[in-house]
Amino acid sequence: MIFIVIIFVVMMLAAAIAASIFKDLMSAVIASCLVSLIASILFYFLQAPDVAMAEAAIGAALVTAIFIIAIRRTKRHEE
Amino acid sequence: MSFISNYIYYIGAFGLIFIGLYIVLVKRNLIKVIIGLSILDTGINLFLISIGYIRRGTAPIFSKINIEIARMVDPVPQALVLTAIVIGVAVLALALSLAIRLYQHYGTLNLRKIKDQRW
Amino acid sequence: MRKIVSLILLAIVALGIALCVMNIPFGAPKTKVGNHYINKGREETGAANIVTSVVLNYRGFDTLGEVTVLFIAAVGLSAVLATRKKKVEKEIEPSSMILNTGCRFLFPLILFFGAYIFVHGHLTPGGGFQGGAIIASAFLLTYLGCRGRRVSERRIKVTESLSGLVFIVVGLLGLAVGGQYFLNNFLPKGILLSLFSAGIIPIIYIAIGFKVGSEIAGIIDKLMEES
Numbered sequence: 477m478i479f480i481v482i483i484f485v486v487m488m489l490a491a492a493i494a495a496s497i498f499k500d501l502m503s504a505v506i507a508s509c510l511v512s513l514i515a516s517i518l519f520y521f522l523q524a525p526d527v528a529m530a531e532a533a534i535g536a537a538l539v540t541a542i543f544i545i546a547i548r549r550t551k552r553h554e555e
Numbered sequence: 556m557s558f559i560s561n562y563i564y565y566i567g568a569f570g571l572i573f574i575g576l577y578i579v580l581v582k583r584n585l586i587k588v589i590i591g592l593s594i595l596d597t598g599i600n601l602f603l604i605s606i607g608y609i610r611r612g613t614a615p616i617f618s619k620i621n622i623e624i625a626r627m628v629d630p631v632p633q634a635l636v637l638t639a640i641v642i643g644v645a646v647l648a649l650a651l652s653l654a655i656r657l658y659q660h661y662g663t664l665n666l667r668k669i670k671d672q673r674w
Numbered sequence: 675m676r677k678i679v680s681l682i683l684l685a686i687v688a689l690g691i692a693l694c695v696m697n698i699p700f701g702a703p704k705t706k707v708g709n710h711y712i713n714k715g716r717e718e719t720g721a722a723n724i725v726t727s728v729v730l731n732y733r734g735f736d737t738l739g740e741v742t743v744l745f746i747a748a749v750g751l752s753a754v755l756a757t758r759k760k761k762v763e764k765e766i767e768p769s770s771m772i773l774n775t776g777c778r779f780l781f782p783l784i785l786f787f788g789a790y791i792f793v794h795g796h797l798t799p800g801g802g803f804q805g806g807a808i809i810a811s812a813f814l815l816t817y818l819g820c821r822g823r824r825v826s827e828r829r830i831k832v833t834e835s836l837s838g839l840v841f842i843v844v845g846l847l848g849l850a851v852g853g854q855y856f857l858n859n860f861l862p863k864g865i866l867l868s869l870f871s872a873g874i875i876p877i878i879y880i881a882i883g884f885k886v887g888s889e890i891a892g893i894i895d896k897l898m899e900e901s
Binding site for chain 2: 676677680681683684688691692695698700701702703705707708711712716722723724725728729733736737740743744746747748750751754755798799801803866867886890893897
């Protein structure tokens, strides 16, 4: 049981480091969406179903969509 | 090993907070700074919920009429984090609209070049 | 140079925080306020979901502040991105028939699912904010799937303003009828676990669900105008 939690936390930290390293902004946004999804799973393990639903609906879907629309109106590659 | 199994949620939350702070301090593109702000927000919410956890507790919802209330998880941090997630999305939307406006005015999103331009 | 200085600063902050956090035990029972809400929450509010009763009954004024912050962000975004140029109607290639029909078929189903979540907010996990986000993602699906079809902006503004007004009017009614304080729970509590129970909590959650859904749909519509 603890083993699954350790795997998820390591995946979350790896995705956050990848969001800082990528130069293409679309890939960085997808990595931050992965951080939000794994955080939603960890909220469910901590016995908080309301917060898990809110984080999955708002953090993983709407924030990523707003980021992608904003990147389309500006530049795509970091200089 | 017991140290890791006790504090794994704290390590995850603080790892996210530090990576978010590093992106905000060091990176130069404005949209990457806003991505760092979003990661910082998620880390803080994870830390708040992991403080309210009780060992072998269950979720604070009465799905049947008489369920034992001896070990329910603390409901107050969950209510606070629900508010914090929605406010986070509002702040991000406003920050991205300011970034779009800056790009339309200056033509670039590099913070070093924007600061170097004089009036 | 900047990287090294910031890494040293973060290492000092990490050391300070780690020394403090080691004293917080993980998984030990903590506050007395939480115990009071769990023990007395059922008979004082009538809601089966304790987090809902904390958000809307014991801490209802904070939820009013949060709704105000969301409203200010939506108004600020519309004000910053306002232009004076006329909108040029670009020639948009229409999407294929399968995509168009599929999106139009899924749109009312997703709206129905979002409404189910915010109507049953006091019985099951869920509530106004989660249901409003699902409604907003139904509108996002329409924007992405059937290109060139926009929601009328006037209807979004009218829905959002009316829902905000319903929240404040219900709170002021509590002040007028019950007596002492704003957002008083003055309707009858009802039987536990039935749909019409818990006083004013379902009414406020329905208003919040409509408000959050139409607000975020308006934000996406404003951002997608010119791209």
